[in-house]
Every structure is written in C-alpha cells, then in structure tokens.
Amino acid sequence: MYSIIAISKFLKFSYFKKLKFILRGIFFKQQINDLFNLLNQKELHYFLVNYPEILNKPFRSYQCCNMPTHEKFKNIYFHYSFLKQKFCSEKIQMIYSFKGFNLLETMLSENLLSLRLCYVGNLGKEGELTLMMLLDNKEIYSIQFSFIEKSNQVEIYLCGIQSRNDVNGDELKDITKKMYGLRPRNFIIFTLRVIGSYFNLLLIQAVKTNFHTSNCSRVKKTGKFFANYNEYWEEEAGVDNQQFYTLSTINRKKEMTEIPSKKRSLFKQRYQMLDAYELEIKNNLSLLTKKDDKTNIFVKEDKSI
Template sequence: MHSISHFWNVSRGIYGPRNFKENKRAVVFFVRAISNRALFEELYTFFDQYPPMKGFLETHDPDFQEVMTRVFLFKNSTMRQRLDAVEHHFTILRQFFSDDVIKEIYWGKGYTLWQSQDAANPLKVRLIFDTGQRKEGFLSLYLYSREDMLYHFNFRFDYNKAGEPALYIGTLQGSKEGLELTKEITKKLFGYRPKNFILYLLRIFTQTLGIKDLYAITDAGFYTNSHILRGNRSKKTSLDVFWKEEGAEATPSEEFYWQMPITEKRRKYDDIPSRKRNLFRKRYLLMDDIIPDYIAHVKELFRDDFRPTPSAIDEAAITEKPADYDPIEAPKTQE
C-alpha cells in the first residue's frame, strides 16, 4: 500500500503551491485520497495490470488521478462510480483496439480518422485523449479546419444498465473564436453545420464498433451541477435543445443521460423544399465520399480478433450503388 507521503507528493505534483485555489485543491485531494486509499490502490493495481497503461499515472499523466477526487463525468458522481467508469472504459477499449493503438492514443498524439483532400476545405477528424478534457470523458473526437478546432466530443465507453458496452457523451464543445469559420465551413459542407457533421461521424464510429446504445449528458446531469454555489463556473451552454433536435429521448435506465439514435436519417425528395434539393443532394454525395474512408481508418485501429457486426448500416457506407443512384431518390420521371 502506498504511503501517506506518496499522496501528499502526488497532490503537490498535480497542483503545486501556485495560489490559494491550487493549495486548497491539493489539500482536498490529499484528504480524499488518504480517506479512500483502498480505491486508489484499486486504481493503481488496475493500471499496473493493464499493459498499455502501465506507468501512465507515474510517468506520463499524474494529473489523471484528479478524476478520483473531483466530481467529474456527471452530477454528484461518487469516487466509486468514477473508478468504475475508468475501469469499464479501459476494459471495453481493449476489446476494440490493440494495445499499440491504446498506447498511441494515451501516450502519443492519437489518430487522424479522416482528412479532406480539398485544399479549399481542409477539414480533419482526430481521435485523441486530451488530459484537459478528462472532466467529461476519457476520449475525444475532434474536428479541425487546418489547425483550428471547430468542435469536439468528450466521451467514454461504459456498460449500460443491460450490461452492454455503450458510448456516453460527456459534452460537445465548440471553439469560442470559431463563429465566422463555422459559417464558412457550413457553406462548404452544403449547409451541414460542423456540430451536426461531427455528431454524424460519432454515430458512424459507434455503428462501426457494433455499439447499439449512444447516450448524451443532459443539462441537468452535467457535472458542474454537483454544487449549489459555483459562481461563474456553472455550465452556460445548453445542449438539451441540440440533443432533442437530433432525436434524443429520456430513458428510465439513465438518470443523467438522454438516449440518442445511433443513426441520422437522411431526408428524401418529398421532405425537402424544392429550392434546397440540390443542396441536400450535394451534401449527401459528399458524405458518400467521406464515410467509407472514415470507416476504413476506424477499422485500422481494431484488434486482429475484433470483427464486429455494425450496429447499423448508414447509406453513405454502402459503396456499391447503382449507376442511376440519387441520394435523395428523385422520381424517375416527372411531368
């Protein structure tokens, strides 16, 4: 068992004697850690016995231990719940991805899952671990334009109440300075907003892994709601409206999460105003070009023995299409 001095040194290593707030957090970390040493020892043992993460807390990212002592992930989460979330996430992760891939995600720079070859629309999608985003999850899917971040999801894998692997979205964040860039990219994606585009990619990611359930944090369940008095640190952006626009529904099995459809339904000819039909046609043809390459890159991360059945087949993933294929299914003949 680690000594009391170990936890004090960890607390000082994470926070440092920089100011009153950091000193206070160091003390809180220390008190909570020594009061829950058995749970910390469980965390250490889990990572020691998990080859891709062995030594991670000691040499690469000691700050990750803050997940144990602060109320992250969802409202009023306990240390036991957060430790379970860590163990479940990494257990599921190793069912999907090879050890080398996991090490590159958490020790290295992650992976580019898709990159536009269009110099006029230089988008890039990356799967990474960003330690600064650990409050809401343990993986992130980022959308960049050149090196400018547009949007990213923070999420984690966990078991749902049925005991099945599921994907839990902790937040969707956009660039504070990216409003004009977002408008520009929306035009280049034929009216497809970047936040809808990255949600679409996360859904395809979910489908490709064979995961059937996708959940998104509710505004009420956001972790900052754990404290009555938080001043200007409270959550300012509502996501519930966006989730509901995308088909989110309440589910009795999840107190703090909406259940999201894992598919995005394409609008068809009769559902689209005539003035917008060509715009939607171009958008869907663009997705038909992007998605097969994106799926191929996701599959490159899989363990050799992981061959999931996709939980859904998106229309864009179907590469063999008839010569007269039209993504919005225009009538063959019109008067």
C-alpha cells in the same frame, strides 16, 4: 496490493493535495488499487505515467453532477478496460500522445478537414476521449466522451461539446456552406455515431445542461457555462432520460420525398459526402483496433471495480 501512500507518489501534487488523496483513498482503497493495477499494465502504462491525475478524478466533478464516487471509479475502469481489449497498444499511446490519431483527413474545398481522436487534459472531467474537428489544423469543434457499461451493454457517455473559444459565426457559416448545409456541430455528432456503430453500440447518453460538470455545486458559481445542451440533443432526436438524453448511434437520412424539391440536390450531395467520410472513418478505426477483435463483444476481466 499497493498502498495508497505508494500510489500517491505517482501524483504530481503538492504535499497537501497528496495528503487529501490519501485520506479519501482510505474509503476507496480497493477501487484505487484496481484502477492503478489496470493502468499499470503495459498497454496503458503510457497513460498512467503521463496523466497520473486520473487516479484522483473520481474525487472531483466528473462526467455529470451528482454521480457517486464509486460510479466514477467504475466508469473510468470500464473505459480503459474497453480500450485495452479493443485497441492496439501502440495506437492507444498514439491517441493519448500530443498529436492524437486522425480518423479523417480530406480536402473541403481549398481547406484541409481533419477529425482527430485524442485526449485533452483540461477537458478530462468531461470524458476520457476527445473527438476534435479541425480545419487547416485549427480546432473548430470538439466533443468529450467515454465508453461505459450500463445495463450490461456498452454505451457512450457524451459529456462535453464546444467550439473553439474564438470561433466566429462567419467561420461556421462558411464551413456549413462547404458541407452542403451541414453544421460542424451536427457533423461531429455524426462522427461519434459512426464510432458507436463501428463497435455495434446502440446508444449514446448525452448529459443534460443542468447536469454538466460546470453546473455542479462546487463550480457552478463560475458563470462560464452558457451552452444549451438540451437543445442540441433534442435536435439530434434525443429522448429525455433523467440526467441524460438518449441518442441512437444510427445516422438517419431523410427520404428524398421528405425534402423540398429545390433542396434535394443539396441533400444528395451532403449524403454522398457523408457516405465517403463514413467509409474512411471506419477504415481508420480498423487500423486502431485489434485484428482478431469482434467489435460487438466485450469480455469482462476477472477483477473489476
């Protein structure tokens, strides 16, 4: 077992911040050791070396407001256990490197549309993975999520969604038109559902507006959080569930009889486009995962937080 002082040496902190970590760590020594030992394994060592601040995440605002520290440790530990078991080690390193891993690359009219699975450090309080939508290698939308365990089943925690800071309404309208009326925000949630269904997961837990990390007591005075997450999740048929909205991983299509006749051609083109995208995304997910993996089974390690 490593001492808290030895582990603190991995942190690129000032002396004061390291001391603060050590004092906090006295009360969570076992959890810190378990997380450190997991991340220090060869499959995940790249992440530990490049993002050592993950060891301090449970002591800060993370995923949603009012989450107990021990639950933060548990969620981080589970996410990386899941990745270690499901994903090829070289692909984990690719995801957490600067360039990430592309789940989709295709032409959208005259533009290159990409979906990238990566890690964005300054958004790490919202999740351990970022799914980014890009047009001509320029970010349009992104979501932050993690794999977690809840009630003995694997689910997705969706704790952040945002467009690029300087994206304008005309740009979004143009993309929506090219995607047969599908907005970028809805498309990126569609993609997250595809990821969930690939692993045979049933549910996504999407954080409510009031419980977003930017609205936690220690940071809520910043006044920079204006998004209405509740409205987003309700639009996606989310069901109110305490601090979250529960979303299904099933991408539902409207029956043609439900669609006004003048719009049926548009919806048919949209669904054909999404079917093709889903196939490519799942093919690329198969390149990420281990060949002998059964996607609906997760085996817990003997030692877990």
